[in-house]
Amino acid sequence: MSIARANAFAFAGIEAQRVEVQVQISAGLPNFIMVGLPDKAVGEARERVRAALTSMGLSLPPKRVLVNLAPADMLKEGSHFDLPVALAVLAAMDIIPAEELAQFASLGELSLDGTLNNVAGVLPAAIAAGARGLGLICPRAQGPEAGWAGTGTVLPAPDLLSLINHFRGTQLIAPPAQGELGAGAPALDLADVRGMEAAKRTLEVAAAGGHNLLMIGPPGGGKSMLAARLPGLLPDLTAREALEVSMIHSIAGLLSEGRLITRPPFREPHHSASPAAIAGGGARAKPGEISLAHRGVLFLDEMPEFPRATLEALRQPLETGQTTVARASAHITYPARFQLVGAMNPCRCGYLTDTTRACARAPRCGEDYQMKLSGPLIDRMDLVLDIVPLSPKELAWSAPGETSAQVATRVATARAMARARFGEDGPASNAEAPADALPITHEAKSFLEAAATRLQLSARGFTRTLRVGRTVADLDAEPSVQKHHIAEALGYRHRQPRAPAMAR
DSSP: OOEEEEEEEEEETTEEEEEEEEEEEESSSSEEEEESSBOHHHHTHHHHHHHHHHHTTOOOOSSEEEEEEESTTSOBOSGGGHHHHHHHHHHHTTSSOHHHHTTEEEOOEEOTTSBEEOOSOHHHHHHHHHHTTOEEEEEGGGHHHHHTTOSSOEEEESBHHHHHHHHTTSOOOOOOOOOOEEOOSOOOOGGGSOSOHHHHHHHHHHHHHTOOEEEEOOTTSSHHHHHHTSGGGSOOOOHHHHHHHHHHHHHTTOOGGGOEEOSOOEEOOOTTOOHHHHHOBTTTTBOOHHHHTTTSEEEETTGGGSOHHHHHTTHHHHHHSEEEEEOSSOEEEEEOOOEEEEEEOSSSSSOTTOSSSOOTTTTHHHHHHHTTSOHHHHHTOSEEEEOOOOOHHHHHHOOOOOOHHHHHHHHHHHHHHHHHHHOTTSOSSGGGOOGGGSOBOHHHHHHHHHHHHHHTOOHHHHHHHHHHHHHHHHHTTOSSBOHHHHHHHHHTOOOOOOOOOOOO
16 A cells, blocks of 8 residues: 655645645545645545546546545545546556656646636745755646746646557647747827826836825826826836746636736726725635735725725835735735825815815815825825826816827836845835835035925835935935935925924
């Protein structure tokens, strides 16, 4: 009586952890038992495996079949365990050679006829398999995705029968085709925005430094239009960033046709989204919107309409660049280095600042509405832009401005200056840089110190203002931050007056 083994993976965030599928067929009453802390989807694999074998004219022996998923104290989730369980059973039945199977890891969901369905997490699994010197067996449609790992042999199989024939030497599974690079969604052009030069400048600064942006203005003023054009100003992801972003989308099952993501993602969830949908979590601790927006933009339209708990869940990831989903059995961490862009009306009706359509409940309406955003969250917004809507005359006669391509060229130059300053392994943008890494003249530093004292900026506000000033200097191709760069950065800063201390 021997034990057959197959290599598989369980996922903790974007990390693939090795799982050994052990199968023992022994004398006893006919039974198919799975142990090793499987969830319901994994437990149901025994029925899919049984049906797939029957479709090929095979049947399980009338004995006791025991499947153990080791380590036994790790929760196993997902239907991708179907294929390694089936292969280990076939090895235990001496249908495929166990020695050759040991050189591969596998994942895939079985249909009842033995074909392989797509599953999430193929790219992280391929990288983990290559790091362990193993090849990877996966569904045929996901072969190009696994090929991006660049290490190890990939067997993209259409069904279980082809794998049996491959291991028995009667059929050869061809290596996967070269995967394609994802082009991303078509970028909207900034030239479509008439007038609004101050808003365009703010958008350029946000793109050049990766800074968080909050836009406040009446309905129809152009907030969503500006936000939708921000991705077109951002440079392509580096090779390292593209692989990291693609791994997150692979875990979420969103990597379309194995295309590697090369453009910064743009996510715009509805304001009814739950905290788990935004920050990550749920039944299987899936990545949330802030992780799917990693190295890209998270746009929250009608920001005060989001539940307060959802907004407050953004505070820690905005500082650390990652989010941790705490569960009773494990803590799962996802990358979440995103650029937050929010849009909101000045009050519930939207016309607090409109003199032609005065708000009936001013100023209480605006105070109550804006108080939905906490002070600590607003303090994390580097740029706050008051949108002034254009008049019909300005809309009709304003000439088209610069195109996105023209602005993107300046943004790319500023980003290149930042990368040269920080190095390839340093911060990816000024928004992530420590204050000590931002060269500034003595005059500019004294000016910032005095302004921060007078405006009662927090320590976070002081540092973020310096970062924005560094971005403005990069756009001007200046090696050091000057006084006028700090002055422009202070103009973007949102300041809330503090209540006076009570007299004793």
